[in-house]
Amino acid sequence: xxxxxxxxxVYVCHCGLNIAGSVDCKEVAEFAATLPxxxxxxxxxxxxxxxxxxxIKNDIREYRLNRVVVASCSPRLHEPTFRKVCEEAGLNKxxxxxxxxxxxxxxxxxxxxxxxxxxxxxxxxMAVAKAALLKPAREIEVPIIRKALIIxxxxxxxxxxxxxxxxxxxxxxxxxxxSIGGMMARIDKTFPTMDCxxxxxxxxxxxxxHHPNIELLxxxxxxxxxxYIGNFRVKVSKKxxxxxxxxxxxxxxxxVCPMTAPNEFDAGLALRHAIYTxxxxxxxxxxxxxxxxxxNKDGVIVCDKCVKACERQAIDFTMKPETVELEVGTIIVATxxxxxxxxxxPQYGYGKYLNVITSLEFERxxxxxxxxxxxxxxxxxxxxxxxxAFIQCVGSRSNKTGRTYxxxxxxxxxxxxxxxxxxxxxxxxxxxxxxxxxxxxxGFEDLYKRAKKEGVIFIRGLPAEIIEDKRxxxxxxxxxxxxxxxxxxxxxxxxxxSVGLEPRKDSEVIQRLLTLSRTQDxxxxxxxxxxxxxxxATGGIFFxxxxxxxxxxxxxxxxxxxxAARAGILMAKGKVTVEAITPFLDVEKCKACGLCTRVCPYxxxxxxxxxxxxxxxxxxxxxxxxxAAECPSDALTQNYxxxxxxxxxxxxxxxRDADKKIVAFCCNWCAYAGADFAGVSRMQYPPxxxxxxxxxxxxxxxxxxxxxxxxxxxxxxxxxCHPGDCHYINANYHTQRRVERLWKKMEQNGLNKERLQxxxxxxxxxxxxxxxxxxxxxxxxxVTPEEIEHAKKVFQKSGGA
Amino acid sequence: xxxxxxxxxxxxxxxxxxKAEIHILKDQCKGCGFCIQYCPKKVLEESDxxxxxxxxxxxxxxxKNCILCSFCTAVCPDxxxxxxxxxxxxxx
Numbered sequence: 001x002x003x004x005x006x007x008x009x010v011y012v013c014h015c016g017l018n019i020a021g022s023v024d025c026k027e028v029a030e031f032a033a034t035l036p037x038x039x040x041x042x043x044x045x046x047x048x049x050x051x052x053x054x055x056i057k058n059d060i061r062e063y064r065l066n067r068v069v070v071a072s073c074s075p076r077l078h079e080p081t082f083r084k085v086c087e088e089a090g091l092n093k094x095x096x097x098x099x100x101x102x103x104x105x106x107x108x109x110x111x112x113x114x115x116x117x118x119x120x121x122x123x124x125x126m127a128v129a130k131a132a133l134l135k136p137a138r139e140i141e142v143p144i145i146r147k148a149l150i151i152x153x154x155x156x157x158x159x160x161x162x163x164x165x166x167x168x169x170x171x172x173x174x175x176x177x178x179s180i181g182g183m184m185a186r187i188d189k190t191f192p193t194m195d196c197x198x199x200x201x202x203x204x205x206x207x208x209x210h211h212p213n214i215e216l217l218x219x220x221x222x223x224x225x226x227x228y229i230g231n232f233r234v235k236v237s238k239k240x241x242x243x244x245x246x247x248x249x250x251x252x253x254x255x256v257c258p259m260t261a262p263n264e265f266d267a268g269l270a271l272r273h274a275i276y277t278x279x280x281x282x283x284x285x286x287x288x289x290x291x292x293x294x295x296n297k298d299g300v301i302v303c304d305k306c307v308k309a310c311e312r313q314a315i316d317f318t319m320k321p322e323t324v325e326l327e328v329g330t331i332i333v334a335t336x337x338x339x340x341x342x343x344x345x346p347q348y349g350y351g352k353y354l355n356v357i358t359s360l361e362f363e364r365x366x367x368x369x370x371x372x373x374x375x376x377x378x379x380x381x382x383x384x385x386x387x388x389a390f391i392q393c394v395g396s397r398s399n400k401t402g403r404t405y406x407x408x409x410x411x412x413x414x415x416x417x418x419x420x421x422x423x424x425x426x427x428x429x430x431x432x433x434x435x436x437x438x439x440x441x442x443g444f445e446d447l448y449k450r451a452k453k454e455g456v457i458f459i460r461g462l463p464a465e466i467i468e469d470k471r472x473x474x475x476x477x478x479x480x481x482x483x484x485x486x487x488x489x490x491x492x493x494x495x496x497x498s499v500g501l502e503p504r505k506d507s508e509v510i511q512r513l514l515t516l517s518r519t520q521d522x523x524x525x526x527x528x529x530x531x532x533x534x535x536x537a538t539g540g541i542f543f544x545x546x547x548x549x550x551x552x553x554x555x556x557x558x559x560x561x562x563x564a565a566r567a568g569i570l571m572a573k574g575k576v577t578v579e580a581i582t583p584f585l586d587v588e589k590c591k592a593c594g595l596c597t598r599v600c601p602y603x604x605x606x607x608x609x610x611x612x613x614x615x616x617x618x619x620x621x622x623x624x625x626x627x628a629a630e631c632p633s634d635a636l637t638q639n640y641x642x643x644x645x646x647x648x649x650x651x652x653x654x655x656r657d658a659d660k661k662i663v664a665f666c667c668n669w670c671a672y673a674g675a676d677f678a679g680v681s682r683m684q685y686p687p688x689x690x691x692x693x694x695x696x697x698x699x700x701x702x703x704x705x706x707x708x709x710x711x712x713x714x715x716x717x718x719x720x721c722h723p724g725d726c727h728y729i730n731a732n733y734h735t736q737r738r739v740e741r742l743w744k745k746m747e748q749n750g751l752n753k754e755r756l757q758x759x760x761x762x763x764x765x766x767x768x769x770x771x772x773x774x775x776x777x778x779x780x781x782x783v784t785p786e787e788i789e790h791a792k793k794v795f796q797k798s799g800g801a
Numbered sequence: 802x803x804x805x806x807x808x809x810x811x812x813x814x815x816x817x818x819x820k821a822e823i824h825i826l827k828d829q830c831k832g833c834g835f836c837i838q839y840c841p842k843k844v845l846e847e848s849d850x851x852x853x854x855x856x857x858x859x860x861x862x863x864x865k866n867c868i869l870c871s872f873c874t875a876v877c878p879d880x881x882x883x884x885x886x887x888x889x890x891x892x893x
Contacts, residue, residue: 302872
């Protein structure tokens with residue numbers, strides 16, 4: 001390798017006052033200029049602006065810079081921007097490094113300018129130390145299969161499927177229910193325009209059924225996903241319908257079927273037979289046999305009434321479940337949400353009082369195709385109620401239920417439903433008990449006003465309790481009107497609980513299959529809340545509809561079209577580059593022990609036993625670096641996160657005042673993102689922590705921790721995703737194993753093992769990260785100089801400092 | 802898989818009930834018990850009486866539960882049981 005002179009340019013960004021407000025950027029730049037290999041250091045107001053970018057490009061040419069360090073925001077935000085700048089100036093993009101002095105410095109130390117400036121200097125020093133060791137790298141290109149998988153056939157999945165199919169891509173739409181349509185098919189009218197829900201959905205459903213580019217897989221579930229962006233191999237388990245596609249949906253079979261069960265589609269308010277179609281507009285219209293209900297469930301034909309009734313001989317009891325294997329380039333997750341079960345709130349008596357119903361039951365009752373033919377009736381006596389109460393925020397915005405978020409749709413849904421009652425039975429007295437009415441969308445406020453004008457009465461303050469009159473089955477609502485500050489006790493014929501939305505109970509299945517993250521609420525987490533709201537952090541995967549957060553039909557459709565466009569961009573390009581952070585094997589050092597093959601979550605490394613050699617499949621590698629941490633003979637080197645680069649960062653941190661500092665290793669996806677989130681939320685924490693970013697906590701080799709202690713660090717933090725949430729399937733289990741081994745070693749050598757902490761923190765848990773730093777600050781303060789010296793001695797050999 | 806719901810479906814009365822007439826030819830029965838064992842709705846049970854062949858023939862527990870699947874007829878080795886739909890005018 002040629003010994004070219006290393007020339008580093010450092011740019012300290014003010015970010016307006018976001019950084020300059022609590023960091024002396026000029027001082028940091030002056031300090032940077034004194035660092036080895038730095039030939040140029042500037043501070044600049046907005047480095048990411050066009051002018052800032054032009055400045056860097058110019059400097060690269062003029063000063064012959066061959067490494068660039070920008071100290072500004074999180075690399076999760078602008079690393080791609082500056083990498084592109086370098087590339088445009090003819091510099092390999094892997095010769096760029098970022099120092100995060102905004103999210104992880106100025107924003108979290110708003111009121112301590114001195115400490116923040118010192119920390120910023122350290123962070124720049126670390127980045128420069130790493131930059132000096134950076135090597136150019138070339139990215140490999142992977143072709144993208146021009147087919148998409150959409151999981152979930154609600155309105156979001158339907159819209160995404162149609163958009164992609166119309167663009168010309170092959171689409172597989174997988175739905176677990178017998179029909180597509182989802183929640184929207186069960187709703188009577190939509191707000192704010194009062195369109196009939198199924199009337200506007202059914203044509204779209206029918207389009208999906210007939211589209212030449214869409215292959216519809218209903219009664220099916222995704223059971224396995226392998227591969228990576230552009231090249232997913234998916235297994236779908238297709239349960240048998242026991243009715244062939246020859247079915248003309250005449251319904252004769254259903255008439256003769258002796259077995260009945262509550263129809264899920266009608267929220268259990270009506271019966272269906274064992275052979276049935278969930279609703280009239282179902283797509284596919286082919287009937288289905290619920291084999292758990294059918295008399296022939298044990299494999300013996302006990303009853304053949306439906307077979308006899310079927311003129312087209314479409315019934316086939318011998319159908320078997322099959323597994324369909326698909327190869328797709330992109331995946332859209334449109335799995336929707338579940339509805340809160342109000343029986344968890346005993347004060348409302350749902351499940352006990354017949355006339356307390358949920359908003360979903362209401363939709364079926366008011367629907368002309370529903371069990372009561374569109375007559376709103378009290379379940380106790382089938383009479384039309386004269387006084388109706390709606391209770392808002394049932395299972396939303398409540399610490400008690402654990403669902404602290406707003407479900408977004410219930411306010412407007414109630415307003416719409418109150419108007420529907422007024423439309424059919426204008427004399428009905430309607431009361432809405434609410435916390436806040438949120439009519440934020442287009443046309444929402446008008447609808448709210450209309451409801452008030454029609455005489456719907458809104459009372460602020462949810463009832464504390466509902467008591468049933470045993471004789472009349474009427475319901476007494478007791479609570480406080482918080483605007484008038486006076487108690488109320490009112491009786492009603494019927495109460496409708498406006499239930500919230502919650503994440504699917506089996507979300508973790510999809511989460512695990514696709515290695516996704518979820519927010520604290522349990523909904524799937526997008527790659528960036530503002531700028532990449534439909535992308536998953538995992539490449540090639542997108543979100544649509546309520547899977548990402550509760551939303552109404554319009555927002556679901558909007559997001560679905562956005563997701564389709566995002567997936568379409570990838571597929572139109574036809575290829576994708578894989579970040580060059582894959583491992584490189586030093587054949588001389590490798591002893592072919594095979595330890596790396598055991599830790600690779602993607603089976604991208606294999607041991608060729610015949611040749612006694614390790615083989616790396618670069619396209620399958622996603623760059624977690626766990627293998628490099630596991631290798632006992634240092635034969636594996638992860639590009640851009642090499643041992644020597646990380647050690648250079650550790651050394652830079654521990655050069656001065658090491659005994660006061662906490663060295664933190666954070667994984668890019670959860671812990672580092674969590675620390676960023678703490679910054680975005682301006683959560684303040686002690687300034688003596690220095691974060692070193694790795695892609696996965698699995699990259700943190702024990703020797704890094706040992707190095708930090710050998711160099712006199714007060715404390716070390718290793719932070720990664722929660723077990724089971726790891727971005728790299730299970731790589732963080734290796735982190736845990738390694739940290740446990742280090743703890744043991746510390747104990748055996750009489751060291752306080754509290755000085756090494758392991759933290760699982762998600763990208764949404766900024767607070768958890770901040771409080772951990774507070775906790776560690778106390779530990780660091782109590783470490784005596786003797787203990788520091790002792791640790792230095794213990795780890796001297798292995799840490800090699 | 803049928804979901805569990807706490808509420809009684811509103812149309813439970815409207816769904817047509819089957820009106821079955823179960824005929825047991827008691828003396829033809831050899832007491833194998835197949836009809837009792839295989840009836841999906843458990844409409845039959847062993848009776849106390851002893852028939853001409855010296856065994857306990859089945860008896861009907863509740864005719865209303867019969868769904869006219871006629872599986873008893875299919876499994877009976879002795880042609881001793883059959884089911885007919887009740888042909889009634891009014892009030893049954």
